[in-house]
Every structure is written in C-alpha cells, then in structure tokens.
Amino acid sequence: MNTRKRRRKGLTPRSEDFSAWYNEVVQEAELADYSPVRGSMVIRPWGYGIWENMQRALDDMFKASGHQNAYFPLLIPMSFIEREKEHIEGFKPELAVVTHAGGKELEEPYVVRPTSETIIYSMYAKWVQSYRDLPVLLNQWANVMRWELRTRLFLRTAEFLWQEGHTAHATEAEAEQEARLILGIYRTFMEDWMAMPPLTGLKSRSETFAGADRSYACEALMQDGKALQAGTSHMLGQNFARQFGLTFQSEEGREEYAWNTSWGVSTRLVGGLVMTHGDDVGVVVPPRLAPTQVIVTPIARSDEQAAVVMEKADGIVQALQRRGVRADVDRRRHLSPGAKFFEWERKGVPLRIEIGPRDVERGEVVVVPRVAGVSGARKEAVPEGDAVGGIGDRLEALQAQLLEAARDHREGMTFRGEVTSVEELGDLLDGGAGFVYSGWSGDPGVEERAKDATKATIRVIPGEEFRSATPPSRCIGGGEARMEVVWARAY
RNA sequence: CGGGGCGUGGCGCAGCUCGGUAGCGCGCCUGCUUUGGGAGCAGGAGGUCGCCGGUUCGAAUCCGGCCGCCCCGACCA
Numbered sequence: 001m002n003t004r005k006r007r008r009k010g011l012t013p014r015s016e017d018f019s020a021w022y023n024e025v026v027q028e029a030e031l032a033d034y035s036p037v038r039g040s041m042v043i044r045p046w047g048y049g050i051w052e053n054m055q056r057a058l059d060d061m062f063k064a065s066g067h068q069n070a071y072f073p074l075l076i077p078m079s080f081i082e083r084e085k086e087h088i089e090g091f092k093p094e095l096a097v098v099t100h101a102g103g104k105e106l107e108e109p110y111v112v113r114p115t116s117e118t119i120i121y122s123m124y125a126k127w128v129q130s131y132r133d134l135p136v137l138l139n140q141w142a143n144v145m146r147w148e149l150r151t152r153l154f155l156r157t158a159e160f161l162w163q164e165g166h167t168a169h170a171t172e173a174e175a176e177q178e179a180r181l182i183l184g185i186y187r188t189f190m191e192d193w194m195a196m197p198p199l200t201g202l203k204s205r206s207e208t209f210a211g212a213d214r215s216y217a218c219e220a221l222m223q224d225g226k227a228l229q230a231g232t233s234h235m236l237g238q239n240f241a242r243q244f245g246l247t248f249q250s251e252e253g254r255e256e257y258a259w260n261t262s263w264g265v266s267t268r269l270v271g272g273l274v275m276t277h278g279d280d281v282g283v284v285v286p287p288r289l290a291p292t293q294v295i296v297t298p299i300a301r302s303d304e305q306a307a308v309v310m311e312k313a314d315g316i317v318q319a320l321q322r323r324g325v326r327a328d329v330d331r332r333r334h335l336s337p338g339a340k341f342f343e344w345e346r347k348g349v350p351l352r353i354e355i356g357p358r359d360v361e362r363g364e365v366v367v368v369p370r371v372a373g374v375s376g377a378r379k380e381a382v383p384e385g386d387a388v389g390g391i392g393d394r395l396e397a398l399q400a401q402l403l404e405a406a407r408d409h410r411e412g413m414t415f416r417g418e419v420t421s422v423e424e425l426g427d428l429l430d431g432g433a434g435f436v437y438s439g440w441s442g443d444p445g446v447e448e449r450a451k452d453a454t455k456a457t458i459r460v461i462p463g464e465e466f467r468s469a470t471p472p473s474r475c476i477g478g479g480e481a482r483m484e485v486v487w488a489r490a491y
Numbered sequence: 492c493g494g495g496g497c498g499u500g501g502c503g504c505a506g507c508u509c510g511g512u513a514g515c516g517c518g519c520c521u522g523c524u525u526u527g528g529g530a531g532c533a534g535g536a537g538g539u540c541g542c543c544g545g546u547u548c549g550a551a552u553c554c555g556g557c558c559g560c561c562c563c564g565a566c567c568a
Contacts, residue, residue, distance in 0.1 A: 019562090023561095038560080093567085146567070149492070150567095155568090268568055301525075305526095335526085337527060338528035338529050339529045343529085356526090358527075359527090366527080491568095
C-alpha cells in the first residue's frame with residue numbers, strides 16, 4: 001500500500017525482508033536491470049564499472065603469478081561436453097543447446113559453454129607434447145550460460161560473466177599447488193579489494209565440482225547469515241587429460257597424462273559485495289572498487305554563484321584526479337542538492353564533497369563519508385587544501401573500516417563449539433547463527449541427513465588458518481569426529 | 492518442474508465484481524520561480540489495456556486458449 005512512497009523515498013529495510021531489499025537495491029542503485037530475456041540481466045554502467053575494477057585487480061594478480069589470457073569459443077561440440085562422465089552429469093540439466101544454424105539442422109549440436117574445461121583441454125592436448133611445454137597457465141574472461149530454473153540478479157542468472165583459469169601441469173603436486181595458490185589469490189582479492197573476508201578450505205565430496213578430484217572454495221557470509229560461494233578452485237586430477245588425450249613425454253621419456261586445475265569467479269561477486277556492505281540507504285562500494293570514489297556536488301542559487309562554485313569544483317576534481325583519485329562533478333542544474341546526495345548515497349560512492357558559496361567564501365569544503373547507517377552522517381567542514389590532500393587517507397580508512405565491520409559481522413554470526421546433533425545445528429541456525437563449526441565423521445549420509453533436516457550444507461572443510469583452536473571431538477551425526485567442518489545455509 | 496501472484500503511457504498502480512472506448516501518482520517536455528538533505532506553480536506530450544479467439548450493437552471489463560515475467564519450494568558460480 002505504501003509501495004509508492006517507499007519506491008521514491010527508500011528501500012524495504014533489510015530487517016523486514018532481506019530478499020526484497022536486495023532486489024530493490026540492485027535496481028535502485030542502477031547496478032543492473034531485468035532484460036527481455038528470461039533469467040538474463042543487463043549490467044548497467046555503475047554495476048559494470050565495479051566489475052571492471054574487479055577484473056583489473058584480479059587480472060593483475062593472475063598476470064603477476066605467471067598466467068596469460070586467451071579466448072576459446074562460446075560453442076562447444078556436444079560430444080566434447082559428454083566425454084567426462086561426471087562432468088556431463090553435473091551440467092546436463094542446465095545446458096542450452098544450439099541445434100540449428102544457417103537455416104539447417106546441425107549434424108552435431110553445440111552447447112553454449114556452461115564452462116570450458118572440455119574445449120580448452122582438447123586444445124591443450126594439441127599444444128602439449130613434452131614436459132617442456134608445461135605448465136600451461138591460461139585464463140579467459142568470458143560469458144557462460146547455465147539454464148537455471150530460479151534466477152536472481154547477479155547471484156544466479158542464465159548468462160553470467162566470469163573468468164575461468166585452466167592450467168596443465170606435469171605433476172600432481174604442482175597442480176595441487178596451483179589450485180591452492182589461486183585460492184589464496186581469491187582470498188586476498190576478496191579481503192583487500194572487496195572488504196569481504198571469506199572462509200577458505202576444501203569442499204566435501206557432494207559439493208565438489210563435476211569432474212574434479214577436489215574443489216577449494218571461498219565462502220563469504222552475507223548480512224542475513226547465509227553463505228555465498230564466492231570463488232572456487234578445482235584440482236581436476238587427470239580426469240580431463242585422460243578423456244582428451246592430454247599427454248606429454250616426461251623427462252624420463254615416458255608418456256604421461258597431465259594434471260589440470262580450473263578456477264573461477266563471476267559477476268556473482270557484485271551480488272556478494274552488495275549483500276556484504278549495503279545498508280537501508282543503498283549500496284556501499286569499497287573505495288578500491290568504486291567507479292567513482294569522490295563525487296563533488298556543487299550548490300548554487302544564481303547562475304553567477306553557479307559559475308564560481310562550478311569552477312571551484314572542477315579545480316578540486318582535477319587536483320584529485322592528478323593524485324589518482326577517481327573523482328567527478330555532478331553538474332546537473334535541474335536537481336536539488338538533496339536529490340543528488342540521496343542518489344550518490346544510494347549508489348554507494350565512498351566520499352562526497354559538497355561545495356557551495358559559503359564554502360568558497362571560507363576556503364572550505366564539506367566532506368561526507370558514505371558510512372553504514374544514517375544517511376548524511378558525519379559532515380565535516382575541511383579547508384580546501386587539506387581536503388584534497390587528505391582524500392587518499394580517508395578512502396583507505398573507509399576501505400579498512402568496511403573490512404573490519406564485515407569481519408566483526410562474520411565472527412558475530414559464527415558458532416564454534418561442540419555440536420552433537422543435527423537438531424542442534426538446526427536450532428543454532430534458526431537462532432541466528434550463520435557459520436556453524438562442528439565435527440564430522442566424513443560420512444556423506446550424515447551430511448545428507450543434516451541437509452534435509454536443516455537446509456544447511458557443509459560449506460567448507462576449513463583450511464588450517466580457519467580451524468578452531470580446540471577441534472571438535474564429536475561428529476554432528478553421533479560418534480567421533482574425523483575433521484572439522486563449517487555449516488551454513490547458502491545462496 | 493510443482494505452488495502462488497501479476498501483465499493497463501517510461502515506472503508504480505486504480506478501473507474489471509455490475510460491459511458503453513481509460514484514470515491517478517511519480518517521471519518526462521516547455522516556461523517562470525528555485526537550489527546547504529528527495530523544489531514549487533502553470534501549461535503539455537505520451538496508452539494496439541500481454542497475445543489469439545469467442546460472446547455482444549459495443550469488451551481493459553465476461554468466456555476459452557496461449558505467452559511472458561516476478562515471488563515461494565527440489566538442482567547450481
């Protein structure tokens with residue numbers, strides 16, 4: 001009934017309906033919009049700008065660790081995707097298939113790539129003969145399609161953008177090292193750039209990528225207490241190498257199958273960013289990923305004032321840009337200052353500089369950080385020179401604050417201790433827990449039973465740095481624990 | 492794929508029960524006045540009422556079919 005009012009004046013509060021809040025904020029902040037194509041979205045400039053900054057940061061890290069980019073075809077022969085048995089079992093339900101082209105039915109249908117292991121390793125088989133040709137360390141930035149039944153902007157769409165790294169190695173140890181190296185890169189990226197601290201570790205068998213021996217993952221906790229799988233790195237063993245004849249002659253002259261890894265993160269990260277930092281005012285974008293880090297909003301009555309103020313604003317933006325800050329002026333004359341404030345807060349620009357006649361007179365500007373909580377909080381009048389010089393520090397401080405807040409939130413919603421029954425797990429989750437640590441015997445039956453009863457899954461068998469000081473001794477399904485695991489309900 | 496909801500100017504909706512050819516808010520355009528937290532007034536543009544068929548003198552409205560989208564549950568980055 002007050003939908004109209006709400007649509008203009010604000011979002012559904014997160015506490016009322018997190019899912020509704022998410023849908024609204026993504027559209028209201030102009031990150032993305034629904035498209036005419038079922039389950040497919042349009043990523044708008046603000047959302048795409050965030051993704052571009054993510055891409056740049058990740059791409060630099062991949063390159064720094066010896067990887068190169070390449071590009072493989074969108075269409076994959078059906079027979080390729082069918083070759084690895086578990087792989088096809090995993091993807092079959094969500095394949096889009098091209099059966100006609102050039103006005104004729106094709107002899108062999110193509111699938112629109114849901115992931116590119118098969119076509120990429122078929123090419124590696126052609127390129128690799130000797131151990132001297134290894135390792136192959138390639139990445140591609142691409143779109144993929146998985147025909148999902150239920151979709152949500154950024155989190156799950158039929159088509160999405162991602163990077164997929166595919167490597168081939170001479171030894172198992174080397175491939176294993178690669179898979180872990182990438183997991184570490186993902187974790188660093190999520191912490192340092194997204195201010196989203198994930199748990200990392202190994203996936204249980206049932207959650208392992210179709211066709212992989214082992215999957216590693218980054219699992220981030222969203223504000224509503226649900227986990228988001230934010231990145232995966234797979235040790236594929238020799239499964240694909242065997243199917244595609246990816247062999248090499250070793251130093252000793254033997255013919256051997258190569259060892260592969262594959263790893264990816266997607267535009268889903270943008271959704272994770274929103275659900276990690278957003279508030280009831282709108283999105284909050286960490287400074288390092290913000291397409292615009294500082295928005296200068298001029299305030300003026302008369303045209304004469306506007307000319308003076310605008311000149312000042314331009315000067316400030318130029319000074320900031322010279323310092324490498326992504327700054328911009330909102331020059332629109334038909335919007336009131338207040339309207340502009342709300343708009344940029346909704347979009348999550350980290351810092352706003354207000355500048356009006358009063359400020360020009362005093363040689364000051366007003367600096368306003370986009371902090372979680374109240375709109376327009378913490379306005380501060382700062383001498384113009386100090387403002388320009390201090391922006392870098394302010395942005396870094398905001399970046400650090402966001403990471404700290406996210407980490408506090410994660411820890412605040414994490415339960416560690418002995419959980420000795422599936423019922424107890426359910427109670428903890430219903431009571432507001434996000435991540436629940438427990439012991440596990442390793443029995444898939446226990447995992448399945450817990451999932452049916454609580455809707456939670458084992459998100460990760462945590463890596464060393466995330467394990468409890470005192471490991472749980474009892475399995476959640478009864479009996480003795482053989483390892484520690486982390487449960488959560490997940491996106 | 493099961494359950495629910497919705498398709499009416501760009502957006503959000505009313506009108507449908509009880510048939511008579513479409514209305515409101517926001518947005519948009521023009522002008523004037525405004526601008527330190529979502530501006531005001533005046534004038535204006537904009538609609539094959541999702542699609543197909545039926546009933547009727549006449550259908551947004553009644554009937555049948557189809558399509559699409561969104562939300563909730565089983566699979567997935």
